[in-house]
Amino acid sequence: MALGSLLPELQPGGSGRTPLIERLARWAAQKPDAPAFTFVDFSLDPAGARLTLSWAEADRRARATAARLRQVAAPGDRAALLLPQTLEYMTTMLGALYAHVVAVPLFSPDLPGHADRLIGAYTDAEPTVIVTTRNALAHVEKFLADHDVPEPKEIVFAEEIDLALAGAWRDEPIGFDELAYLQYTSGSTRRPAGVEITHGNVTSNAAQLWAGWAPERPNPELVSWLPLFHDMGLIATMALPLVSGDHAIYTDPVSFIMNPLRWMELISERPGKNVYTAGPNFAYEYVASMITPERRADLDLSGLTTCLNGAEPIRTSTLTTFAEALAPAGLRPGAQAPGYGLAEATVFVTAAAEDAPPKIITVERDALTTGSLVLCGSDDERASTLVSCGGPSGQLVAIVDPETRLERPDGEVGEIWVHGPNTAPGYWRNSERSQETFGGVLAEPGGLPAGPWMKTGDYGVVHEGELYVTGRIKDLIIVDGRNHYPQDIEVTTQESHAAVRPEHVAAFAVQGDGTELLVVVAERNRRVPLARLDLEEVENAVRAAVNVEHEMSVHEFVLIEPGGVSRTSSGKIARSATRQRFLDGALPTTKARLETRK
Numbered sequence: 376m377a378l379g380s381l382l383p384e385l386q387p388g389g390s391g392r393t394p395l396i397e398r399l400a401r402w403a404a405q406k407p408d409a410p411a412f413t414f415v416d417f418s419l420d421p422a423g424a425r426l427t428l429s430w431a432e433a434d435r436r437a438r439a440t441a442a443r444l445r446q447v448a449a450p451g452d453r454a455a456l457l458l459p460q461t462l463e464y465m466t467t468m469l470g471a472l473y474a475h476v477v478a479v480p481l482f483s484p485d486l487p488g489h490a491d492r493l494i495g496a497y498t499d500a501e502p503t504v505i506v507t508t509r510n511a512l513a514h515v516e517k518f519l520a521d522h523d524v525p526e527p528k529e530i531v532f533a534e535e536i537d538l539a540l541a542g543a544w545r546d547e548p549i550g551f552d553e554l555a556y557l558q559y560t561s562g563s564t565r566r567p568a569g570v571e572i573t574h575g576n577v578t579s580n581a582a583q584l585w586a587g588w589a590p591e592r593p594n595p596e597l598v599s600w601l602p603l604f605h606d607m608g609l610i611a612t613m614a615l616p617l618v619s620g621d622h623a624i625y626t627d628p629v630s631f632i633m634n635p636l637r638w639m640e641l642i643s644e645r646p647g648k649n650v651y652t653a654g655p656n657f658a659y660e661y662v663a664s665m666i667t668p669e670r671r672a673d674l675d676l677s678g679l680t681t682c683l684n685g686a687e688p689i690r691t692s693t694l695t696t697f698a699e700a701l702a703p704a705g706l707r708p709g710a711q712a713p714g715y716g717l718a719e720a721t722v723f724v725t726a727a728a729e730d731a732p733p734k735i736i737t738v739e740r741d742a743l744t745t746g747s748l749v750l751c752g753s754d755d756e757r758a759s760t761l762v763s764c765g766g767p768s769g770q771l772v773a774i775v776d777p778e779t780r781l782e783r784p785d786g787e788v789g790e791i792w793v794h795g796p797n798t799a800p801g802y803w804r805n806s807e808r809s810q811e812t813f814g815g816v817l818a819e820p821g822g823l824p825a826g827p828w829m830k831t832g833d834y835g836v837v838h839e840g841e842l843y844v845t846g847r848i849k850d851l852i853i854v855d856g857r858n859h860y861p862q863d864i865e866v867t868t869q870e871s872h873a874a875v876r877p878e879h880v881a882a883f884a885v886q887g888d889g890t891e892l893l894v895v896v897a898e899r900n901r902r903v904p905l906a907r908l909d910l911e912e913v914e915n916a917v918r919a920a921v922n923v924e925h926e927m928s929v930h931e932f933v934l935i936e937p938g939g940v941s942r943t944s945s946g947k948i949a950r951s952a953t954r955q956r957f958l959d960g961a962l963p964t965t966k967a968r969l970e971t972r973k
């Protein structure tokens with residue numbers, strides 16, 4: 376049975392059919408001096424320099440940016456954002472939305488670990504103009520010189536745009552179906568592709584996310600460190616505040632990675648407020664691992680209403696660890712809200728935000744791998760845990776057999792399909808892949824729309840009216856005719872030996888003689904000194920644990936150096952990329968590291 380319903384106000388003729396960017400002018404007129412966006416810059420001050428734009432200032436900068444962009448680009452041309460995460464990044468996005476110029480939210484080329492993604496996305500978008508800053512210019516020039524990528528017509532410096540241009544800008548009608556920006560996917564399963572996000576998509580998804588988070592309390596604020604070039608960061612930090620004119624406080628991802636407790640400290644600074652935040656599973660794990668009693672004593676998280684956990688498989692251990700680590704600082708049991716989303720749906724699909732502790736069920740692993748959800752006791756030897764991602768708001772979610780295109784009954788695993796005003800029309804200049812992903816049609820729709828449905832590529836199951844995500848279809852490992860979810864094998868691996876770094880394991884299949892073979896790649900835990908590391912002992916522990924827990928043998932186990940497992944921009948394990956590097960012999964093995972020390 377499908378979950379959710381469509382919001383009447385977002386249907387044709389509904390009251391919510393005003394493009395989101397037009398609300399910027401509304402808040403500038405209604406509350407010009409109220410804070411709109413605050414960027415906390417830790418590069419200027421270790422304590423964080425607070426730089427704030429009011430709604431009037433944000434609107435003025437956005438209009439000036441729109442006027443400048445239209446001097447060098449026509450409606451429909453692309454503008455690539457190759458600049459650091461600052462206030463200028465935000466106002467450039469807003470200005471492009473005003474200008475009818477298609478924004479391509481990317482990043483400064485000096486951001487480590489994302490070079491291939493930048494080359495692929497930039498080349499695919501073919502931007503007319505690059506927006507950057509003077510400080511980042513050298514990196515942009517080197518990027519253009521070192522790679523075979525299109526030359527832009529002009530480079531615009533965001534911080535040098537003449538604000539007097541704002542007065543020359545004249546609003547133009549913006550259609551709901553008009554392209555707003557290209558959201559390049561993080562490439563966990565294949566090369567990055569530009570998801571075409573329309574003004575209707577971003578308007579709808581912002582409204583759906585607020586409805587899903589159920590902000591019943593007054594004066595909500597958003598605190599974030601998420602990258603603005605990523606779908607979750609962009610919608611949470613830019614779009615969400617525009618819905619009702621709320622305040623967004625954000626920093627940059629590097630500041631979070633350098634000191635993850637800065638995230639909690641920014642939340643703690645908002646006593647008496649209703650704070651909302653979001654992050655991938657690994658971020659909560661990271662915070663919990665770094666907290667100390669001394670740092671926790673300075674935190675007050677009583678104002679944290681909801682922290683959305685999404686963007687990758689949600690670990691039950693993370694939910695427990697985070698709750699136990701931060702409860703003494705005032706974290707409410709119902710604050711954690713597991714969710715599910717993807718760029719093809721703009722970002723948000725479902726969330727469990729009922730102000731109740733996350734719902735976790737224990738199921739029979741063997742039944743799950745054959746497509747059925749069967750509950751069992753937590754002490755069952757072959758049990759797996761699943762975390763509820765709640766239900767959708769303003770959209771429909773169906774569990775479908777991808778072969779027959781028939782809806783699966785509750786309790787049966789199938790592909791997650793999504794239908795709603797937030798689902799994108801397609802991929803940029805890729806009609807074949809667009810039809811494959813966005814052209815889903817139910818064979819027997821019954822009371823549901825026949826189509827179009829967006830096929831997520833994720834397996835899931837509905838239980839008691841809530842969605843449980845079980846894994847990626849393309850990541851499924853099939854050995855001797857049995858299905859195995861890689862995340863289950865990865866958890867078994869990380870729990871088998873202290874030398875395996877938690878949350879940094881990739882399990883995947885390679886083709887063998889008539890069947891697939893299991894390969895497990897795991898990063899070395901820095902807490903185990905190299906001098907005390909016994910590679911054979913680690914490998915034997917992993918092989919034994921996987922054999923016992925999953926009744927399958929490990930074809931090859933590779934322990935590699937920290938940072939060696941490929942990850943996407945949202946922090947997911949990029950299994951396909953790791954698999955390719957394994958096949959190419961390009962992984963930084965710990966064995967090689969030990970040999971160089973001899």
